[in-house]
Amino acid sequence: MAKMLNQGIEQQVRQVLNEMVEPVEILLFTSASENCEYCEQTRELLEEIVPLSAKLSLQVHDISAAAELAEQYHVDKTPGIVLAGRQGSQTIDYGIRIAGIPAGHEFTSLIHSLVLVSRRASGLSEATRGYLKTLQKPLHLQVFVTPT
Amino acid sequence: MLATQMALESEWVQAETVQASEFPELAEQYGVSGVPHTSINFGAGEMIGAAPEAMLVDEIRRALANEQK
Numbered sequence: 001m002a003k004m005l006n007q008g009i010e011q012q013v014r015q016v017l018n019e020m021v022e023p024v025e026i027l028l029f030t031s032a033s034e035n036c037e038y039c040e041q042t043r044e045l046l047e048e049i050v051p052l053s054a055k056l057s058l059q060v061h062d063i064s065a066a067a068e069l070a071e072q073y074h075v076d077k078t079p080g081i082v083l084a085g086r087q088g089s090q091t092i093d094y095g096i097r098i099a100g101i102p103a104g105h106e107f108t109s110l111i112h113s114l115v116l117v118s119r120r121a122s123g124l125s126e127a128t129r130g131y132l133k134t135l136q137k138p139l140h141l142q143v144f145v146t147p148t
Numbered sequence: 149m150l151a152t153q154m155a156l157e158s159e160w161v162q163a164e165t166v167q168a169s170e171f172p173e174l175a176e177q178y179g180v181s182g183v184p185h186t187s188i189n190f191g192a193g194e195m196i197g198a199a200p201e202a203m204l205v206d207e208i209r210r211a212l213a214n215e216q217k
Contacts (some may be wrong), residue, residue, distance in 0.1 A: 015158060074162070077171060083152075095155040100167025109165070113152050122157035128205050132158040139208065140160045141151040144175050144185040146167045 004041070005048050016111050017053035020118035024056055025091050027082040029063040029075045038101040042079035045101065049111075055118060057086060073097075083117050106145055150204055151186060189215060 005013065028046055030039040042058060048079050050056045063070045073082050077099040085092035094117060102110040114121070124132075151163035168175035168183060178187045178194070186195040186204070193211020195204055 045155035077166075095159075095162035096152055097162065097164040100163060102165075103167075106165065106167070109152075110151060112149065116152065116156060117150075120156070122153040124153050124157055124199060128154070128201055129157055131205050131209070132154060132161065135158055135160040137160065138189075139212070140189050141153075141154065141160070141161065141163045141208075142178070142190075143151050143163065143165045144178065144180045144183055144187070145165055146149040146183050148195050 004045050010048075010052060013049065013111055014052045016115060017056070019115050020053055020055040021053070022118050022120055023086040024114050024117045025059065025082075025084045025086040026050065026056065026114075027059045027061065027073065027075075027084065027091075029061050029066070029070050029073075029078055029080040029082075031063050031078040036078045039079045042081070042101045045103075045107075046081075049114075056114065066077075069080060083113055085117055085120060104146075150199070150201060188212075 019075065026046055028043060030036060030043060046058055050058045061069055063075065063080065067136070070080070073093065075097065079099070079101060081098040081102070082093070083096040083098070084094065095116065096113065098106070098110065122129070151165070155161045155163035166174065168180055178185065178191060182196055184198055188194060188208055188211040192215045193207050194206045199207070
């Protein structure tokens with residue numbers, strides 16, 4: 001089975017992931033049915049990324065078999081990815097989700113998001129952080145992207 | 149990335165990156181043509197293109213205010 005990431009990319013990813021601070025847990029929800037065209041590839045991709053840092057770990061769940069867990073994480077699409085913090089045995093959910101295979105430009109975004117989550121700090125401006133502090137109810141942001 | 153940063157910052161925020169090509173019905177529901185297309189609270193507001201931080205915050209403000217009406 002040919003690898004998805006060539007050696008050059010692997011090296012680059014390894015270098016970026018060196019910047020990780022705290023551990024990050026990736027949860028992947030897949031479905032076995034034919035409906036999920038990219039589930040297998042997404043799984044392979046994540047399985048190639050995770051070994052590139054000691055601060056990364058991966059859980060793979062079937063969305064039907066682990067329905068309760070999927071509901072807990074509000075995952076309703078497959079492949080569905082959760083980027084969470086890991087603290088000892090605890091998983092910290094920051095509400096970060098990816099639906100669909102993180103390919104092309106989104107691959108770069110994924111790697112940077114892993115480093116971001118590991119920093120546990122958003123890097124947003126003081127003004128934005130101040131605004132977010134005023135929130136009193138859920139804010140759901142869905143960013144539609146394409147792999148090209 | 150901005151949405152992801154906001155989710156990390158606030159417990160109230162959830163940021164979901166959705167591959168439009170894999171979820172075409174959802175993309176159509178929100179009238180997605182150009183990407184990135186950010187839908188705020190399931191259509192209460194939207195931002196088309198990669199907006200700078202302050203602009204996204206403004207649109208979020210407006211979307212949430214509109215929801216109150």
